Structures are given as C-alpha cells and as structure tokens.
Amino acid sequence: MAGNLVGMEITTRPIIADETASFREAIALGFGEDLNDEAFPPEWLEMIPLDRTVAAFDGDLIVGTLGGFPFDVTVPGGAQIPMAGTTIATVAATHRRQGVLTAMMRDHLEDGVSRGEPLAGLWASESLIYGRYGFGAASENEEIEIDQTRVSVEGDAGSVRMVSAEEAAQILPSLYDIEQARRPGMLTRTEKWWEWNLFFDPSARRSGFSTQRYLIHETDGQADGYAMFRQKSDWETGFPDGRVRVREAIANSSTAHTGIWRYLTSIDLFPQIVFWNLPVDDPLRWKVPDHRRIVRKRWDALYVRILDVTQALEARTYSADGKLRFSVDDPFIPDLGGSFELDVTDGRGSCRRVDDEDIDLTLSTGELASLYLGGGDAHSMSLAGLVRGDADSVTRIDRMFRGDIAPWCEEVF
Numbered sequence: 001m002a003g004n005l006v007g008m009e010i011t012t013r014p015i016i017a018d019e020t021a022s023f024r025e026a027i028a029l030g031f032g033e034d035l036n037d038e039a040f041p042p043e044w045l046e047m048i049p050l051d052r053t054v055a056a057f058d059g060d061l062i063v064g065t066l067g068g069f070p071f072d073v074t075v076p077g078g079a080q081i082p083m084a085g086t087t088i089a090t091v092a093a094t095h096r097r098q099g100v101l102t103a104m105m106r107d108h109l110e111d112g113v114s115r116g117e118p119l120a121g122l123w124a125s126e127s128l129i130y131g132r133y134g135f136g137a138a139s140e141n142e143e144i145e146i147d148q149t150r151v152s153v154e155g156d157a158g159s160v161r162m163v164s165a166e167e168a169a170q171i172l173p174s175l176y177d178i179e180q181a182r183r184p185g186m187l188t189r190t191e192k193w194w195e196w197n198l199f200f201d202p203s204a205r206r207s208g209f210s211t212q213r214y215l216i217h218e219t220d221g222q223a224d225g226y227a228m229f230r231q232k233s234d235w236e237t238g239f240p241d242g243r244v245r246v247r248e249a250i251a252n253s254s255t256a257h258t259g260i261w262r263y264l265t266s267i268d269l270f271p272q273i274v275f276w277n278l279p280v281d282d283p284l285r286w287k288v289p290d291h292r293r294i295v296r297k298r299w300d301a302l303y304v305r306i307l308d309v310t311q312a313l314e315a316r317t318y319s320a321d322g323k324l325r326f327s328v329d330d331p332f333i334p335d336l337g338g339s340f341e342l343d344v345t346d347g348r349g350s351c352r353r354v355d356d357e358d359i360d361l362t363l364s365t366g367e368l369a370s371l372y373l374g375g376g377d378a379h380s381m382s383l384a385g386l387v388r389g390d391a392d393s394v395t396r397i398d399r400m401f402r403g404d405i406a407p408w409c410e411e412v413f
Helices: 017-030 100-114 165-182 191-198 254-264 309-315 365-372 378-383 391-401
Strands: 010-013 054-058 061-074 080-091 119-123 140-147 159-163 213-219 222-232 243-251 272-279 294-300 302-306 322-329 338-345 348-353 361-364
Touching (some): 010 100, 017 061, 054 100, 061 100, 061 165, 080 100, 080 309, 100 119, 165 191, 165 213, 165 222, 222 254, 302 365, 309 338, 309 365, 361 365, 361 391
Parallel strands (some): 080 119, 243 272
Antiparallel strands (some): 010 054, 054 061, 119 302, 140 272, 159 213, 213 222, 322 338, 338 348
C-alpha cells in the first residue's frame, strides 16, 4: 500500500516500527495536543497493526497520519462482519489543502478492499469532511442531561453493587457481548481493547473527575447489566451540585436498565447526570414520568463506508421482502459503484451486479451507507434529492432497510 501525491514531494505509506515515536508525535500535534505517554500510551497505538497505518511524508517529516482498527461490526440480523475502523486522521496545518488526506484515505480504503473487508467506519471530527470519500452517517446517538432532583425512574429492578476494576474486568465483557450480538453498529472488543480503552484510567484522561466507577446490576443473583461512570463534586453555590458523567451503560434486561438508571439518578450530592452517547431508542425517557426533564440532543455518530456492495448487502437481514434495482454512484472509487439488484426473500437478501437498464432508483455510496445499519430514512433523503426514484421504489427501499433495533456505536475510536 503506497501512493504519491502528484506534483508534490509527499509520499504515503505504512510506517515501520522505528517510526512509531514520530508517528505518535504527529498524531498528538494534529489534534493540537502535547504528546503525553500517560494519556496516549504507546500500547494504545499497538492495537493498530503497522500495515494498517498510513503516514504522509514530506521528506523524512510525517505531515499526515491515518490508521485502521481491525473491527467486526454487528449488522441487522446479528451477523458480525469485518470493518476497517478508520481513525487518527490528521494533517499538519502546514500541509492542509494539498491533497494529503485524500491520498491517505485512498490508500486506506483500497487496503480494506484488498483485505476483503466490506465496510470501513469512523467517527467524524468534522461532519463535512468524509462524505467526499463515500462515508455516510449510519447511526445517531443522544446526549442527555438529567437533574435528578426532578426525576424518578419507574419500573421493576434487581440489586446493584459497586465493584473494583479487577472484578469488572471479569464481568463486563460477557455482558457487553450479549448486547453487541443484537445491536447493529456495535463493535467487537478484544482483551487488549478492554485493557487500554475501557479500563485504562490515567489522571490525564479524567478532566477533573474521579477515577472510573463500576456498577453491576444483578437479577436473582445473575449479572445482567453494568455502568461505568465518574463523579465530580461542586459546592460553588453553597449547595451540592456534583456531576455524574456516564461512560457506558449496558443493560441485558429491562430490570437491569431500570436499576442502573435509578442508581445513577439517586446518588446523594450529585444531582447532575450527563451521558454523551445514549441509543436513540433507549427506553429511559419512558421510565421517567416527567420525561421533559431529560434534556436530549441528537448527534450523528458512526459513519460507514461500503467497500463491497454485494458482500455488505448479503450479510444483513431485511424487514420486508421485495426486489429492487438501484444504481450506486461512487465518485471516489468508481469501480466500487455501479448498478445492483437486491432480491429479498424471507428477510434474506441476494445481491448481484446488473446492467444499467431498468433501474428503480439511484443514490450515492454515502446514502446507501446511511441506510445500511437500519436507522436511515429513505423518504427524507428522497425529499432532499439524495435518493432519486419513483415513490414506490423509495417506499420499498425504506421498508426493506429499516431495522427493528436502532443502530448504535458505543464509543468513539
């Protein structure tokens, strides 16, 4: 995997082991930070294989960085398929608007194609950037704020207990895997990922909050949910106004969900609860009688890029049967686009390339990606002029692609 930027003395290629330190320094600089081994340890970068990195070199100087985590992601129906986790995309301020990111992204996506990975995925630091490379927003999340003095969480619950990080490491992964198996957009986690992304807890990452807390919910003595959170006290007004910042909340049952949120909204001296990443179909607002007290903001979350239309569409299930012919415009890597026929029977689809004749609708690879995990809205995309076809075809693709469970990606990578 290598490229060359036309008309410039800049080349792109994977780094080698001796270049890891300078690569880390370029990443930190690209995000406007000082390189801090406590906040950004070398072990974290080891989760990205060297042959999945891309660096842009101006002579010996690294002026751009990109990498790919080797994830599997859950798709509608529960299958878990390979996805290149696009990450650490930076370009030095001295080299902006010179095609550096485009060259690195081409290397990265073509590498995913060569590996047979049907998808790439990322969290966008700026939402305007990645559509040009064929990514589309495939999931959303809700950022919530709760004043616990004004809410109560209704419903049956089991028992909760706080545990150490050591005990949490034995319990949390299996509970996470249960949720990941059913929820589109969720990612596989390796033992190293748990260690360096979930349990790694240096003070440099706390933003003035406490060490990470671990809450386990049990129903009839069986663990069925957990929460990870931090606390920060505040007495500035003379009254307790502390904050609870939730990192992750996973519930494998309704009772676990109730018990976890009842605990989080009833901690003395900490009336303010914030969570940046709640699934859009989470039932919390229905368990709070005065649900207006939950301040909710919806954001774009996981962006997906389809690298193999046939493989991706045959991996997931569908909510309605039918046949559809559509054309996918892929200006960044034209060979990945074209015309396709999707034939769904009993919820399973077969997909094949077809000639351009008798096409029901057209859309870009970004719009197809936005529909892919089951949370998109073909009707609104049609009204925006992004999905083009007759009303029946738009309704058909919307019904086919809609999922029963909203897609959700549990963490930024």
